[in-house]
Amino acid sequence: MHELSLATALVDAxxxxxxxxxxxxxxxxxxxxxxxxxxxxxxxxxxxEIAAAGTIAAGAALxxxxxxxxxxxxxxGVGTDVESWRFDCPRCGESRVSLTGGDELELTSIDVExxxxxxxxxxxxxxxxxxxxx
Amino acid sequence: MRIDVxxxxxxxxNDKAAAENRALFxxxxxxVVNIMGGAGSxxxxxxECTIPQLARDTRVAVLEGDLATTRDAERIAALNVPVVQLLxxxxxxxxAALVQQGVQRLPTSELDLILIExxxxxxxxxxxxxxxxxxxxxxxxxxxxxxxxKYPYLFTVADLVVISKHxxxxxxxxxxxxxxxxxxxxxxxxxxxSTSSRDAASTQPVAxxxxxxxxxxxxxxPPHQAGM
Numbered sequence: 001m002h003e004l005s006l007a008t009a010l011v012d013a014x015x016x017x018x019x020x021x022x023x024x025x026x027x028x029x030x031x032x033x034x035x036x037x038x039x040x041x042x043x044x045x046x047x048x049e050i051a052a053a054g055t056i057a058a059g060a061a062l063x064x065x066x067x068x069x070x071x072x073x074x075x076x077g078v079g080t081d082v083e084s085w086r087f088d089c090p091r092c093g094e095s096r097v098s099l100t101g102g103d104e105l106e107l108t109s110i111d112v113e114x115x116x117x118x119x120x121x122x123x124x125x126x127x128x129x130x131x132x133x134x
Numbered sequence: 135m136r137i138d139v140x141x142x143x144x145x146x147x148n149d150k151a152a153a154e155n156r157a158l159f160x161x162x163x164x165x166v167v168n169i170m171g172g173a174g175s176x177x178x179x180x181x182e183c184t185i186p187q188l189a190r191d192t193r194v195a196v197l198e199g200d201l202a203t204t205r206d207a208e209r210i211a212a213l214n215v216p217v218v219q220l221l222x223x224x225x226x227x228x229x230a231a232l233v234q235q236g237v238q239r240l241p242t243s244e245l246d247l248i249l250i251e252x253x254x255x256x257x258x259x260x261x262x263x264x265x266x267x268x269x270x271x272x273x274x275x276x277x278x279x280x281x282x283x284k285y286p287y288l289f290t291v292a293d294l295v296v297i298s299k300h301x302x303x304x305x306x307x308x309x310x311x312x313x314x315x316x317x318x319x320x321x322x323x324x325x326x327x328s329t330s331s332r333d334a335a336s337t338q339p340v341a342x343x344x345x346x347x348x349x350x351x352x353x354x355x356p357p358h359q360a361g362m
Binding site: 002005006009010013017018021023031032036037038085086087088095096099104105106107108109110111112113114 | 135136137138139141142143144145146147225226227257258261262283285286287290318319320321322323
């Protein structure tokens with residue numbers, strides 16, 4: 001159930017990006033998750049719905065790109081995408097390899113609706129804040 | 135409007151706290167081990183078996199991660215070593231921030247080794263760096279020999295695998311060679327130690343491994359701090 005931790009982090013990161021752009025609503029959230037992380041897609045979607053509830057990300061489409069596991073061979077130097085959890089170089093059979101891909105956990109992009117009124121009122125409140133500070 | 139975020143890590147907050155932990159442990163020359171494995175795999179029992187062996191030459195403390203209760207911390211406290219119970223209150227894994235809070239309650243200037251027992255779960259804890267130097271995976275023969283294949287990430291990141299409850303091998307039907315083959319498919323050089331709490335000598339290699347980590351930590355200390 002690390003899906004709930006990840007979904008919460010995903011929503012937090014999304015809201016912080018959206019806020020920077022004065023977004024009033026978030027339509028789509030795109031992220032990249034490596035296969036090594038063993039994330040269950042349905043659990044992640046359920047958790048995302050829970051984490052996004054009551055925020056401007058509520059109801060947003062979640063677009064997850066799952067990235068494969070990649071190994072680099074220490075002997076022949078060739079990089080390979082592996083399908084199974086067997087980390088031997090398929091080219092030369094060497095078992096000394098480095099994992100070079102598959103552990104990604106990243107927010108990559110979001111689609112937002114920027115409400116002009118919202119943007120103005122944000123600038124307004126920012127101005128007021130600066131005035132009150134000076 | 136599309137906003138490209140340039141790959142913002144979802145574990146950035148945890149990684150930041152983990153880096154702070156790691157810097158503190160390095161500065162104090164403390165070896166820290168993140169012990170992970172399923173519920174009932176024998177993590178606490180392994181601590182109970184190894185800590186008394188370390189007592190004469192290694193100053194050890196324990197952080198106990200659980201969803202609820204202080205039962206494990208009470209078992210460790212009986213060994214007369216400093217222990218802090220970390221309660222995740224439903225969370226399925228420890229976080230670096232929770233470890234940070236726990237470490238603040240430990241006498242870090244008087245320690246060589248901190249053993250962190252993660253929440254009993256072979257999946258989620260693996261995704262959250264705590265700032266540790268080494269990772270230990272515990273698998274009991276009672277859980278079944280298919281677990282390395284089912285939870286491969288745990289066995290991929292582990293520096294040492296302990297297969298516990300060896301005394302139950304016959305009744306459990308656990309195929310040791312099959313489990314070892316699945317672990318070695320991930321990393322042919324992965325060290326596996328077989329233990330049983332009924333055979334004190336079987337846990338000695340684990341205690342020795344903990345000791346070797348401490349040795350390496352004190353070797354990396356600046357000269358003026360070594361031996362303190």
